[in-house]
Amino acid sequence: MTKSARAIALETLIRVFRDGSYSNISLNNNLRGSQLSQTDRNFATRLVYGTIQYKIYLEYQLKGLVKTKLKEPYLKPLLLMSAYQIIFLDKVPNRATLNEANKLAKQFGGRHSSGFRIANGVLHALIRRGTILPDKIDSVKYLSVKASVPEWLVNYIITNWGEKRAASILSSINMPAKNSVRLSTLSDQKQTIAELKKLNFAPQDSKLASNELILSHGGVSTTPPFKEGKLTIQDEAASLVVEAFDFSGDEKVLDACSAPGGKTAQIAEYLPHGQVTALDIHEKKLRLVRQNANRMHVANRVVTKAMDARKVDQYFSGQQFAKILVDAPCSGLGLLRRKPEIRYTKSMKDLLNLQKIQLDILDHVSKILEENGELIYSTCTFAVEEDEKVVEIFLKNHPKFELRPFKLAKIESKTGMLKIIPDSYGSDGFFIAKFVVRG
Numbered sequence: 001m002t003k004s005a006r007a008i009a010l011e012t013l014i015r016v017f018r019d020g021s022y023s024n025i026s027l028n029n030n031l032r033g034s035q036l037s038q039t040d041r042n043f044a045t046r047l048v049y050g051t052i053q054y055k056i057y058l059e060y061q062l063k064g065l066v067k068t069k070l071k072e073p074y075l076k077p078l079l080l081m082s083a084y085q086i087i088f089l090d091k092v093p094n095r096a097t098l099n100e101a102n103k104l105a106k107q108f109g110g111r112h113s114s115g116f117r118i119a120n121g122v123l124h125a126l127i128r129r130g131t132i133l134p135d136k137i138d139s140v141k142y143l144s145v146k147a148s149v150p151e152w153l154v155n156y157i158i159t160n161w162g163e164k165r166a167a168s169i170l171s172s173i174n175m176p177a178k179n180s181v182r183l184s185t186l187s188d189q190k191q192t193i194a195e196l197k198k199l200n201f202a203p204q205d206s207k208l209a210s211n212e213l214i215l216s217h218g219g220v221s222t223t224p225p226f227k228e229g230k231l232t233i234q235d236e237a238a239s240l241v242v243e244a245f246d247f248s249g250d251e252k253v254l255d256a257c258s259a260p261g262g263k264t265a266q267i268a269e270y271l272p273h274g275q276v277t278a279l280d281i282h283e284k285k286l287r288l289v290r291q292n293a294n295r296m297h298v299a300n301r302v303v304t305k306a307m308d309a310r311k312v313d314q315y316f317s318g319q320q321f322a323k324i325l326v327d328a329p330c331s332g333l334g335l336l337r338r339k340p341e342i343r344y345t346k347s348m349k350d351l352l353n354l355q356k357i358q359l360d361i362l363d364h365v366s367k368i369l370e371e372n373g374e375l376i377y378s379t380c381t382f383a384v385e386e387d388e389k390v391v392e393i394f395l396k397n398h399p400k401f402e403l404r405p406f407k408l409a410k411i412e413s414k415t416g417m418l419k420i421i422p423d424s425y426g427s428d429g430f431f432i433a434k435f436v437v438r439g
């Protein structure tokens with residue numbers, strides 16, 4: 001029997017909630033063996049990501065309506081997924097959601113399960129009652145449920161940016177991510193834009209970054225301009241990191257944490273006579289860096305090496321690089337829009353553990369930077385512990401280094417640090433710090 005989009009979504013959600021599986025990997029595995037049309041695949045994907053994104057909100061809606069212990073492992077994910085459809089998917093009639101929930105309960109619970117009765121009762125009650133929110137007096141709880149973000153993270157954002165800004169940041173991270181692409185500087189950009197228009201992607205210039213376009217919808221990775229390496233999928237804020245270097249074109253550059261290689265290819269475009277050495281601790285991921293470099297026609301400017309960046313000074317002892325990028329492993333809080341489960345898997349402790357790794361990497365790479373060379377440290381998080389605090393501690397421990405202000409095509413940093421929070425431009429959240437080492 002071919003599985004429906006809802007059955008595939010439910011199977012994925014059971015794995016994610018019960019076993020802690022990654023949603024993208026689990027969903028791809030389930031979709032791979034399926035016979036679903038593209039529309040049904042899109043629907044299954046929306047159900048999985050939407051249910052995960054709004055888990056706290058949906059649990060709050062169901063809490064008072066579930067009067068019995070949900071013993072069967074499929075029941076809670078089924079209720080959450082059905083509540084998501086009832087509350088968020090206007091085009092799906094409630095009748096269809098109820099009928100399908102009934103069928104799924106019988107399919108996943110077996111003949112003797114009474115799960116379908118529970119699902120029926122709870123979902124009917126939800127439709128009758130409508131949605132609810134906690135009292136605004138408890139602003140942390142209110143924002144936590146409304147934006148479906150754990151209370152510790154709401155508290156963290158309020159502490160650092162105040163309550164008003166927190167509401168804006170939290171609402172922005174539930175907006176759909178933009179479909180941003182970066183045009184290769186090695187190809188004819190006007191012609192690529194014309195091709196994208198012809199393919200009905202209605203490209204618009206980014207307000208934040210040069211070479212970046214915002215497309216009207218996804219799916220560009222299956223089109224000729226993507227396959228021919230005329231563009232790549234890269235967020236606007238992410239693309240600013242490499243732009244902050246001042247390249248001369250013939251230098252040796254180290255990309256210390258490079259996979260999957262979006263920034264490696266971007267660096268290589270600026271090096272007609274130079275080379276970028278791309279490291280990553282995971283050998284397997286370097287295949288993606290090479291694929292990317294090949295597709296973007298810069299493979300002859302890139303060498304890859306599997307290595308822990310905390311060992312670079314041993315391995316490259318006696319060698320030096322003119323420019324070093326540390327696009328560090330981080331909590332990824334700036335990517336909450338694209339990776340909905342990050343909000344549930346990270347904790348305050350993670351931010352501090354990551355800070356230690358980030359400082360360690362910076363400490364080791366700083367030993368192989370040429371005199372007057374440039375070091376860029378970047379993260380895709382807005383956590384102060386991983387951003388400004390790392391800069392502060394690094395500078396304290398490395399007095400020869402200083403921050404260097406930088407001016408990009410559409411934005412500048414007067415301090416040498418640039419922090420893009422997701423609500424500022426509707427992009428991913430990013431942090432960039434540019435250092436130079438004095439001779």
Ligand SMILES: C[S@@+](CC[C@H](N)C(=O)[O-])C[C@H]1O[C@@H](n2cnc3c(N)ncnc32)[C@H](O)[C@@H]1O
Pocket residue numbers: 256257258259260261262263264279280281282285307308309310327328329330361
């Ligand atoms: C934020 S991602 C890099 C994204 C990449 N720069 C890009 O633009 O496509 C961080 C990378 O660091 C790698 N990593 C983590 N710890 C590392 C270490 N100690 N040394 C080198 N790479 C590491 C991870 O495997 C991951 O691929």
